[in-house]
Amino acid sequence: MRSAARRRADALVDLVSRSLRSGELPRARGTRPHLTVTASLETLMGLPGAPAARTTWGGPLSGEALRRIACDCGVTRVLTDPAGVPLDVGREQRSVTPGIWAALVVRDVGCCFPGCTRPAEWCDAHHLVHWADGGVTSLLNCALLCGHHHRAVHHRGWDIAMAADGRPEFLPPPWVDPQRQPRRNTYWDSVRGGRRGPPAADHP
Numbered sequence: 001m002r003s004a005a006r007r008r009a010d011a012l013v014d015l016v017s018r019s020l021r022s023g024e025l026p027r028a029r030g031t032r033p034h035l036t037v038t039a040s041l042e043t044l045m046g047l048p049g050a051p052a053a054r055t056t057w058g059g060p061l062s063g064e065a066l067r068r069i070a071c072d073c074g075v076t077r078v079l080t081d082p083a084g085v086p087l088d089v090g091r092e093q094r095s096v097t098p099g100i101w102a103a104l105v106v107r108d109v110g111c112c113f114p115g116c117t118r119p120a121e122w123c124d125a126h127h128l129v130h131w132a133d134g135g136v137t138s139l140l141n142c143a144l145l146c147g148h149h150h151r152a153v154h155h156r157g158w159d160i161a162m163a164a165d166g167r168p169e170f171l172p173p174p175w176v177d178p179q180r181q182p183r184r185n186t187y188w189d190s191v192r193g194g195r196r197g198p199p200a201a202d203h204p
């Protein structure tokens with residue numbers, strides 16, 4: 001259960017992220033938040049015992065928080081020597097291309113967490129197998145998740161698997177369902193069927 005303060009903070013981050021995404025380039029999700037984070041490869045790969053990542057204002061960032069942020073972002077690699085002196089700078093590479101994003105919106109419509117009604121402009125493209133672990137940025141390895149449910153998947157034990165029909169399914173953590181029966185979001189089904197907007201029953 002999130003505290004009231006936590007919910008307000010999450011809501012603020014969602015609002016800011018949403019306007020940044022839809023501001024300049026709506027078809028390509030606009031400009032995302034710019035955040036510089038310094039981390040070792042071990043931290044990005046989530047290896048046990050890896051040091052915390054650091055933001056430019058000096059705050060530490062846990063390995064899993066870094067992996068959540070880096071799940072859907074632009075990455076510029078700056079290689080440093082052990083003393084922190086830059087040796088080489090790469091070009092920014094987007095983890096999710098506009099083409100992959102467009103295909104995800106066609107498939108998922110909005111957040112694909114069971115019961116969620118947040119549309120795509122509130123969502124990140126989550127990598128089922130993180131790109132830092134060798135996961136590819138493809139339709140079968142990504143799923144749209146709103147900020148709240150992206151946090152649930154990275155930090156609270158929900159797993160996602162791609163079902164045989166190419167749609168994502170959610171495996172609850174054992175404390176939610178000891179059997180871990182797969183669940184789906186059926187909210188967007190009628191939208192996929194060709195209708196615009198969410199199901200009429202939800203908007204009396």
Ligand SMILES: [Zn+2]
Nearest residue numbers: 068071126127
């Ligand atoms: Zn993610």
Ligand SMILES: [Zn+2]
Nearest residue numbers: 111116146149
């Ligand atoms: Zn959601």
